[in-house]
Amino acid sequence: MARSDGTPITIGLSAAIVGLQKETPLILTVREDDRADCKDMLPFGPYDPLRHRTFELGLRAFVKAQAGLHIGHVEQLYTFGDRGRHARPDDEGDHVVSVGYLALSRGAAPDDEESAIALQRSGASFQPWYIYFPWEDWRAGRPKMLDSYLLPILQQWAGKDDESRGKRLKLAFALDDLTWDDERVLDRYELLYEAGLIEEAAADRGDAVVDAASERIDFSCSGRAMRFDHRRILATAISRLRAKLKYRPLVFELMGPEFTLTDLQKTVEALAGRHLHKQNFRRLVETNALVEPTGTTSARTGGRPAQLFRFRKEVLLERAAPGLRV
Template sequence: MRDLSPVTLVVDLKQRDQTAGLGGLPFGPFDPVHHRTLEAGLRTWVDEQTGLKLGYVEQLYTFGDRGRLTKLGGEDSHEVSIGYLALTQLQRNDAAIPGRGLIDMGGRWRSWYGFFPWEDWRDDRPHMLDDRILPSLEVWAKSARDDKLRPMTPLQRFKLYFGLGSGTWDEERVLERYELLYEAGLVHEYYLDRGLEPPDDGTPLFGHPMKMDHRRILATAISRLRSKLKYRPVVFELMPESFTLTELQTTVEAISGRHLHKQNFRRLVEQGQLVEPTGASSSATGGRPAKLFRFRRSVLAERPAPGLRLGGVN
């Protein structure tokens, strides 16, 4: 496993005591009196409660899954949330966010690969895929009833989303793979949503669970960010002002969950004209001094889709 891992802020949602012990994504109310736009409300809310200054922000989707009910069969109002992808840079001592302002959230930064361990291919194809996930999913897919509203059968979706047969692994299909595991009853949330205890018959459950539908929201955000890498320079929102090409490659690998060939990656960066040398070097690598680069911001005005068009999984 690589040292660098993309992280998400996970908080203790104390008001959801029916799933005590599970964390979730931070959220807060929109105040139309004080917030001119939804995004302005998001930025203000995050700053007040965490002290974080957000960089790139993008609206994802509206979420209102069944798992948002406080109690199955209860009469409480059903919550609907607008999810956002928001990026911020962390310092090495930012592992804990104590929370402040309206709610003491007890926040912690956690690697998103703890929630989706099958998505990290940087050190090779994850063993858990062939050892546990694919056999369990195949049994379910072969026996699952076809949904006439879907264009593909469960078995077809299983093969497509997991790159089986003549297909290839598409790192952007994070949400589809999680949804399939959910349908098959192979994640904890399937049982939480139904007010059930997980079976004790040895059925495997994969990845760390989250409260309500928050793992689905996180999967949506990862899918969107991986896609954005290819046609928008969002990765530079996560980079310092100056960086080496090795640091840039390591960051792209951490987000995409893929190992990238060094020379091919550098060729992509050069062809995209996304960076420019600063004229300085870094000796922090421990070896020969490495040239420092910075994001060439003028590229944003030169063409509409300046990104890193990564090829297939190595």
């Protein structure tokens, strides 16, 4: 496919593949090589319309080939095609337009030995997603880097514009006693990018854009960088997943067939990035009739045996929005 000026355009597929292990939400990443300065990327591949009838079939095929993983729930996020997202002004290669996807993988391991070998050869690995967005994890309280570093610079940056920056900052970062909205992951990332507090912004624009000569930008406070615009795609995926947990039972795509209510709560907390009140959470689960007891217990906690539950699939037929609006 080419534009009128002859510049070729390639359609790519990028996948934010979410797994979970030991109460840690994970994202599958790949690298071009083993160099220390090589940035993480989301798995991606070209769309071949001669081999794959749909984008989703193409996505599943290259994920299986690259990482040996079976993915469950898959949904399209957004089309990412900004100028410069892959190429530089003097590049003559194809302009890459990526169709981003959110995919869920139960566990964080390949399906079999052959798949495990494919994963190892590909250089792919699961990484905790909070290393890319450390300000999003509130399970142990308000992240310190917000008040000690990020917010002071953001407020200084916002004050040099009209009211629009200040309003966006107030909503995204819950200033002036607003409640933190866990779904605004992309909004927060975009503000940090615009203010030059994200390493990718410096790479894209040639320098940081905070116009304060005395300000030293410390990218270690703003998470691990990714290649191209892959961290923006990941922010979009986390925002979407956190929102859909509230009206779709997607959390069970990441659970085993049997689990305790504590397991379920810890999983929701890990994905939402915040601590939940135990009794309120259990009341919500019971009210929504999302689970049913298996009649067995688990003693792996070391204390009193905990009752095991499973997802009650009939809930999908009973109402339109069977989620966990916590």
